[in-house]
Amino acid sequence: MTETCPPEASQRIPMLVLGGWLGSGKTTLVNRLLAEAPGGERIVVFVNDIGEVDIDAGLIAARSGDTVELTNGCACCSIGDSLGAALRDQVLSPDPPDRIVIEASGVAEPDRVAAYGDRRRIRPDGIVVCVDATDVVRCAGNRLTGRLVHRQVAAADLLILTKCDLADDGGAAALAWCQGETEAPVVTSPVLRSEGGSWVDLVLGGMERLDAAEISHHEPPEPLDFPLDATLWSPSYPVAAEAVAAALAEVASSEPALLRAKGVFADGVVHLAAGRVTVDPRPDGADPTGQLVLIADFGWDRRRACFDLGRLTR
Amino acid sequence: MITVFTARRVHTMDLxxxxxxxxxxxDGRIIEVGSLDSLQPWLSRHDHVVDDGFADAVILPGLIDPHVHPGLIALLLACEWVTPEAWDLPGRHVPATVGREAFVARLYELEAFHPAGEPLVVYGWHAQFHGELFRDDLDAISTDRPIVLWQRSFHELRCNTPALAWLEAEEGAEWDPHIDLEAGRMWESGMGFGLRILNPHLIGGEHLGQRLEEMIRMVHGGGVTTIGDPGYAMADLDHYLDALLSVHEGANVPFRQYLIPAIFRYRLEFGADHAEKLAQHEALAxxxxxxxxxxxxxxxxxxxAQLMQVGPPGYIDGHEGAWMANPDRIADHIRPSWEQGRRIDIHVNGDMGLDAALDAIDMLLHEIPRFDHxxxxxxxxxxxxxxxxxxxALGVSVQANxxxxxxxxxxxxxxxxxxxRASQITRVGSARRNGISVALHSDLPMGPLLPMKAASNMSTRLTLSGEILGLEExxxxxxxxxxxxIEAAWQLRLDHEIGSLAAGKQADLVVLDGDPFELDPTAWPDIPIRATVLGGEVYPCD
Structure with a gap:
């Protein structure tokens, strides 16, 4: 039993579940997340694997992170591993991670994986499901694999269409399939291309706060074009998180296309999501960058936004 | 010195x-099978003794169970057993218990005689046979002593309040969605959470060796002289093999044991060194x-546990089975072993699972054709x-539970x-009609280690309720x-050594007090097993 009190909700560790069929690009995306995560952020990757460990875990380049390998097979065949227990061990350790990413097995249902973890200490940070543009239509129609592929996609908060560059049609058929799936009432996820880089910010920024329904219904994404744009606001002077938050709230109220923002400052972390600006304490070990990452629909006035942020914080 | 075993009849299982x-x-091997008369060319020229202790009995080749898990049964032997079917365990007979009332009565009895302060862990509960039992029902039996029911299919624990505390279930429930405190249920990975405490309690330290020692008698009692263990050890391969090699080796052990590695367990435990580690283990033979x-x-x-993958029309209640490997990638898992010329054993339960396995073998046969694989x-x-x-057509054989x-x-x-479809469970008749090798196993502890019972089951196709399911199968x-x-021996690629009685083969025998070919198969499980012989050494059964 633990003796420490549960931390404040804002200090809960975000937990992202990355699902999708084997070969759909999950490991590539994990490596991108590890490579592009803010400096100093410690990410622990749980590989929830069933005998594919040589294929998956071995390929994860744990830049600043750690990898915990699990097997959740049938108890008759592999007694012992428990994702819940492994999460507990990491979160309650003296050096808990700043972020948890669970790479679900290719045959797992990601929403079932996302149900693990003490909610007083872990903040569900969304389910991202990779879809292989070259293979998803075949997998979805296959007698052995089809039902599970549909369930995986249906569970997603965000679908990431991968390998569009390798598909003969640039991924058009796969995108159409995804959009067909997302018309189902349970799924309202946007489809993003992995070649665009900004999904990393979206994923790392906190999926929980992203109103996926709003984005997916905003505008049908231009086929094969990433619908969002990102920019960086970096003031050359020291600035307090509260001041940034106040400025950001004002900018957001006049720029509806601005969807997400996040920045780590010396005295706190500033978020914008779903129209709300919040300031969280800066986690230990998260180096302040003094910068704000801004994500918005194309066509927004980024110069004006940066100008206003500067004007309001000086 | 030649030893001649005489019998009322010897069935060689070589037509x-x-x-x-x-x-x-x-010297442990058969030099001739025949009669005392036909053996004269040997006996007239060499010293010999005639052992006529079995002269009124029937000799068959030593029985083979090619799929047995000593590591798992070791864990369960540390539990009390209340099972829907009867079991003969070392030092105890477990009668069949069916019905909720009978099951609960047995729990009260076990609790009353269990050592004070010791948790009571009972294996064998199954709702289908024993009705539902939740936390409150078990609290009615004791609110002091932890009581844990371990489900017959292994996928679930049912606990009383002290057991939930013992297994730290309250904390576990915060982390794992498969723990229901109110009902006292811990299932799937939630059970895994509890096993972190339960396993060391049952087979920690010296306990593993002691339980492995006990299970020797189970093998012997089934008339078995050879077992196979595909996927040996549940975890910690080094620890398991240490215990196994020290306990299951020696003249007191009346059976041969053949280990088949589950490659993914080696990968999980040893990562990049897994091939080297396997080679080291193989050198311990x-x-x-x-x-x-x-x-x-x-x-x-x-x-x-109804987790096999069933093709259309699926399960009647609409639930879905589970995959243990990505059905698209089974060939990828197998390929390195296929390239090494290893024989391939695949755990398959449902018809969709079978399609996935056969697709993989089909693909590998096209890539690297192998005869006699x-x-x-x-x-x-x-x-x-x-x-x-x-x-x-693919040359794949059947080893049915x-x-x-x-x-x-x-x-x-x-x-x-x-x-x-239930009548076509383990459709071994079809396999034989297609000329496929059929062997039977217990998957101990999934089924009892009694090959004569398994053979009887598949020859009669009787269920517990007395129905015949799938007569044509x-x-x-x-x-x-x-x-x-002999078919089990062939599947292990050991048919030149064991499985039938002929000159040159190992002298592994089972001695029965009745002749199965004179009796109806329904009577086979009751034929007393008098002894086994391993490499010519006699091991009498109690």
Whole structure:
């Protein structure tokens, strides 16, 4: 039993579940997340694997992170591993991670994986499901694999269409399939291309706060074009998180296309999501960058936004 | 010195010379099977003794159970047992217990006689046979002592309040969605959470060796002289092999044991060093314990827990099975072992699992053709006519669980599959009609280690309720006995050594007090086993 009190909700560790069929690009995306995560952020990757460990875990380049390998097979065949227990061990350790990413097995249902973890200490940070543009239509129609592929996609908060560059049609058929799936009432996820880089910010920024329904219904994404744009606001002077938050709230109220923002400052972390600006304490070990990452629909006035942020914080 | 064992009848399980009355043995091997008369060319020229202790008995080749898990049964031997079917365990007989009232009465009895302060862990509860039992029901038996019921299919624990505290379930429930405190349930990975405490309690430290020692008698009592263990050890391979090699080796151990690695367990435990580590382990082979040039893989989920992958029309209640490996990638898992010339064993239960496994073998055969590859489908819960023919074409053989139909057939008729498909559980008759090798196993502890019972089950196709399911899928009496002798040997690639009685082969025998070929197969489980002989050494049964 633990003796420490549960931390404040804002200090809960975000937990992202990355699902999708084997070969759909999950490991590539994990490596991108590890490579592009803010400096100093410690990410622990749980590989929830069933005998594919040589294929998956071995390929994860744990830049600043750690990898915990699990097997959740049938108890008759592999007694012992428990994702819940492994999460507990990491979160309650003296050096808990700043972020948890669970790479679900290719045959797992990601929403079932996302149900693990003490909610007083872990903040569900969304389910991202990779879809292989070259293979998803075949997998979805296959007698052995089809039902599970549909369930995986249906569970997603965000679908990431991968390998569009390798598909003969640039991924058009796969995108159409995804959009067909997302018309189902349970799924309202946007489809993003992995070649665009900004999904990393979206994923790392906190999926929980992203109103996926709003984005997916905003505008049908231009086929094969990433619908969002990102920019960086970096003031050359020291600035307090509260001041940034106040400025950001004002900018957001006049720029509806601005969807997400996040920045780590010396005295706190500033978020914008779903129209709300919040300031969280800066986690230990998260180096302040003094910068704000801004994500918005194309066509927004980024110069004006940066100008206003500067004007309001000086 | 030649020893001649005489018998009322010897069934060699070699149709070239099916019956005899004497077996002559020198240095552990058979030098001739025949009669005292026919043996004269040997006996007139060499010293010999005639052992006529079995002169009124019937000798068969030592029975083979090619799929047994000593590591798992060791864990369960540390528990009390209340099971829907009868078991003979070392030092105790477990009678069949059916019905909620009988089960609860037995729990009260066990609790009353259990040492003070010790948790009571009971294996064998199954809602289908014993009704539902929740936390409150178990609290009614004791609110002081932890009481844990371990479900017959292994996928769930039911706990009383002290047991929930003992297994730290309250904390576990915060982390794992498969723990229900109110009901006292811990299932799947939630059970895994509890096993972190339960396992060391049951087989920690010296306990593993002690339990492995006990299970020696279970093997012997079944008339078994050879076991296979595909996917040995549940975790910590080094620790397990240490214990196994020190306990299951030696003249007191009346059986040979063949280990087949599950490659993914090596990968999980040893990562990049897994191949090297496997080679190191294979070098530990002793007289009794050998490693086969084979490898075990998995397709779909378990039969008893209804997690096998069933194709259309699926389960009656609409639930879905589970995959244990990505069905698209089974060939990728197998390929390195296939390239090494290893024989391939695949855990398969449902017809969709079988499709996935056969697709993989089909693909590998096209890539790297192999003659005599002897790939074996293990368990073989549900399959189709088309699959029987395809298996024959691919040269894939069947190693069926000999107990699925008998123990669970009724429930699969009533609840899960309906009569037509439940009648085709372990459709071994179709396999034989297509010329496929059929062997039987217990998957101990999934079924009891009693090959004569498994052979009887598949020859009669009787369920616990006395129904016959799938009469046309029964084995002939000869094929049923072959399935626990020569066919099992062939599947292990050991048929030149064991599985039938002929000059040059190991002198491994089972001595029965009755002749199975004179008796109805329903009577086979009751034929007393008088002794086994391993390499010419006699091991009397109690």
């Amino acid at each position: 070239s010379l099916p019956e005899a009355t004497a077996v002559a043995v020198l 002793t007289d009794r314990i050998r490693f086969l040039h084979a490898a075990k893989f998995f397709a779909d989920g378990a039969f008893i 002897r790939t074996v489908i293990h368990h073989f819960g549900l399959s189709t006519q088309a699959q029987s023919r395809r298996m024959a 000999g107990y699925f139909l008998n123990l669970f057939g009724d429930a699969f008729v009533d609840r899960w599959l309906g009569a037509e 029964r084995l002939s009496p000869y094929d049923a006995i072959a399935a626990v002798t």
